[in-house]
Amino acid sequence: MSKIAAVKGTRDFYPDIMAVRNWIVDGWKDASIRNGFVEYDSPIFEYLELYTRKSGDEIVSQLFSMTDRGGRDLAIRPEITPSLARMVNQQINALPRPVKWFSTPRLCRAERPQKGRLREFFQWNCDIVGSESILADAESIYTAVDYLRSVNLTADDIVVRISSRSMLAEVLKAMGFAEDQLNTIYVLLDKKPKVSDEAFAEMAAEQVPDADLRAKMMQLPEVKTLDDIDALAHTDAAKQTVAELRELFTCLDNMGIGEYCKFDIQIVRGLAYYTGPVFEIFDRSESLRAICGGGRYDSLLTILGGPKVPATGFGMGDVVLEILLREKGKMPEFTSTIDYFVIDAGEDVFDRVLKLACDIRSKGKSASFSYKRQNMKKQFKQADSQQAKYAIVVGEETVERNEITVKELATGQQQSVNIEEFLSSLS
Amino acid sequence: MSKIAAVKGTRDFYPDIMAVRNWIVDGWKDASIRNGFVEYDSPIFEYLELYTRKSGDEIVSQLFSMTDRGGRDLAIRPEITPSLARMVNQQINALPRPVKWFSTPRLCRAERPQKGRLREFFQWNCDIVGSESILADAESIYTAVDYLRSVNLTADDIVVRISSRSMLAEVLKAMGFAEDQLNTIYVLLDKKPKVSDEAFAEMAAEQVPDADLRAKMMQLPEVKTLDDIDALAHTDAAKQTVAELRELFTCLDNMGIGEYCKFDIQIVRGLAYYTGPVFEIFDRSESLRAICGGGRYDSLLTILGGPKVPATGFGMGDVVLEILLREKGKMPEFTSTIDYFVIDAGEDVFDRVLKLACDIRSKGKSASFSYKRQNMKKQFKQADSQQAKYAIVVGEETVERNEITVKELATGQQQSVNIEEFLSSLS
Secondary structure: OOOOOOOOOOOOEOHHHHHHHHHHHHHHHHHHHHOOOEEOEOOOEEEOHHHHHHHOHHHHHHOOEEEOOOOOEEEEOOOOHHHHHHHHHHOOOOOOOOEEEEEOOEEEOOOOOEOOEOOEEEEEEEEEEOOOOHHHHHHHHHHHHHHHHHOOOOOOOEEEEEEEHHHHHHHHHHHOOOHHHHHHHHHHHHHHHHOOHHHHHHHHHHHOOOHHHHHHHHHHHHOOOHHHHHHHOOOHHHHHHHHHHHHHHHHHHHOOOHHHEEEOOOOOOOOOOOOOEEEEEEEOOOOOOOOEEEEEOOOHHHHOOOOOOOEEEEEEEHHHHHHHHHHOOOOOOOOOOOOEEEEEOOHHHHHHHHHHHHHHHHOOOOEEEOOOOOOHHHHHHHHHHOOOOEEEEEOOOHHHHOEEEEEEOOOOOEEEEEHHHHHHHHO | OOOOOOOOOOOOEOHHHHHHHHHHHHHHHHHHHHOOOEEOEOOOEEEOHHHHHHHOHHHHHHOOEEEOOOOOEEEEOOOOHHHHHHHHHHOOOOOOOOEEEEEOOEEEOOOOOEOOEOOEEEEEEEEEEOOOOHHHHHHHHHHHHHHHHHOOOOOOOEEEEEEEHHHHHHHHHHHOOOHHHHHHHHHHHHHHHHOOHHHHHHHHHHHOOOHHHHHHHHHHHHOOOHHHHHHHOOOHHHHHHHHHHHHHHHHHHHOOOHHHEEEOOOOOOOOOOOOOEEEEEEEOOOOOOOOEEEEEOOOHHHHOOOOOOOEEEEEEEHHHHHHHHHHOOOOOOOOOOOOEEEEEOOHHHHHHHHHHHHHHHHOOOOEEEOOOOOOHHHHHHHHHHOOOOEEEEEOOOHHHHOEEEEEEOOOOOEEEEEHHHHHHHHO
16 A cells, blocks of 8 residues: 655654754743743634634635534634633633733644745744733743743844834824825835835835825835934824833843844734734844744734733744754754663563663653563663663672662763662662 | 634643643653653644545544645544554654654544543553564553553552453454454444443344354353463464463563553454554543553554554543542642742832843743832732742842842741842852
8 A cells, every 4th residue: 555645844753853842842831931921722723713803714725724513614723822812811800910821832824835834833922911011022022032042042143123013103193194004004014125125116106106105104114223213203102102112122121132132113013913012033144034923912802802901922933943043053962862771681580670670760760671582782782772871781690689780881881789779879 | 792712622721721731741751751762743634544544434524624725635633643653654664673652642533522532632642663572562551550650540540451352363263253253243342341231132143143153252251360261262373362461461560560450351442453462541430431542553554555563552641531630639739830029129120120030030940020110019919929939129228239138928038138149049
């Protein structure tokens, strides 16, 4: 019969690949916990409506959707934020605020696989719900950087590009744009870094026919600093949002990650539901997609039938992160090892081998032995192939005196020890 | 707008529920590693054919299946063994044998939810591929019991019921059954414990019309010991399989888990692909479904286009396990805590609070602070609600001398310490 392959865009996590995934996910968890987040998770599938209500029907083509026996439309989660909003909504009155939750969900998107983008991946999510303080935004960004710093990515390797959706909105309104024109401009500005200047001018002419308004809008991509944007913020509301963004940068400085952070007016985060500060983390050479993206979203809970509750958070995928770590030579080597490989010097003492291996395990150490009764040389070879740290030989005569030989395989050093003494040394 | 609920038969893992899941899964991982298994994982979805080829088209109604943009039929994994077989097949010549792999996959089945059975669950899988030794079967059973023992389930709480599919086959053939009748008898015996004696007699009369053969077959449910079955094993082949099962029990005794294990001829494991020893673990009161099931399956790789390679393993789900642990009062209490909650004695020193919290985190400890600038009483209240172990007060005057007050919240004991000395005490 023919062999069946894995589905394109998914990964088989063989032990060496699994070790990398575990290292990444464990690092995410550690960073979350030391920053005061607690872990949650959602089901892998939800009612399809959870996604269409937030993102419209066009999202359906990007989802793996299915129908259950009762004819209900379901979909595998393409992101966890809608589930988070659903879960928080359900217990909104019972949860002490701020809610600081993290998760490392497996997500699936029905996209065409390409570099840095697979159909199945893992994504670290941290969210702070119930605080409108800029400190919550600062803490969200800090947590992402804290992890990246812990895997030795320096400010020379990565940069956090930060802007504010509310600031952009107020500055555009100060320029004379109407509320219902804003989304058009967000999409336009979001595309700016991805297209040529000519193509951008053409798109701008089409979307903003008013030449005066367009000229003002064209100033925005030229903005480099907060002082530049302050000069364009003519209303009190606009000035207020610039001041808020300045405060965010001050916090990030005080938190010790100022060198990672940079104001960048071009960070818009597409058409998504952001309402305040937004950020994306990139490799400095910008050869890869964003490693991480997030921001403040104060209206998501209402879209799902809940009250208006302020929220901020981010997502970081494993795929681009892994590519970057490999490119920078910052991925550690992983070897799976066992502590003890127990060898019999003859078939008659195998019962003792079995008992000893189990006794070692009951002390919390890992132990293995050969299923085949074979000569010691072959058993030592198997110990090597399993990368055991120590081999233990149970000899036919020595075991009568309750003694075993413990050999450190890296150095070849060995000694005879009493079995009980050896076992009690393990606890 | 109306609220959207979670899909029936799935679970929302709020932090307190997530803590239970993590405790169970981490325990599985620890037990796997100390018994010499290494971790792997498969994609959450596979080509539908991977499941139909192993289990026939009737499996489709139990799967969550979907179609991708290219029109290919996919399904969420209902078990991981087919993926394991696919992955081993793919690297069959590169993998040193025996392959000892474990995984703790999330699985989905389109079943009607009921007690102990959900549509989404986690299952611990350990498999040993490439050894036909009975020691591999013993180690598989040992590993399952080793975990259950580690969560304080004693031989009074649970029992491992063990039989052998090959033994049953040889005994049935010794009785005069033909090879092609065996599956019928497996299904019949599998149903025996679930139906009344009358219903069983009726089913038996229907499936085995030959009165003489049927009378012999009816002896099987009466078999209580290996001696009983030895008396029915009239051929050398049958005697050989009984001897093998005796050897398995001797190994389990030598491994120190004899008291957990019991021979039970009624363990058949349905129509699945087992070819040798089979086992199921139950609570002693038998009020719940099986906690764990497994056995030897020497032909699975060939079904998926690979060579014939011996294999044995088991699966243990989280749902029944959790019910049993709760019933037995063996589920620990989990509280999420943070190490330090940093409090400002006045708004002016908040910068120092922020810096200190980040410095504590950089030492690997968890730290939190209030987003709101509010009086100390309210900040202490927040420290309590986050179950902080210590509160740290940054005072307006003391911080000038580089001093902070560290208060243990459980005892109320507090002391003033130098900031640098405090931080270096954390590493």
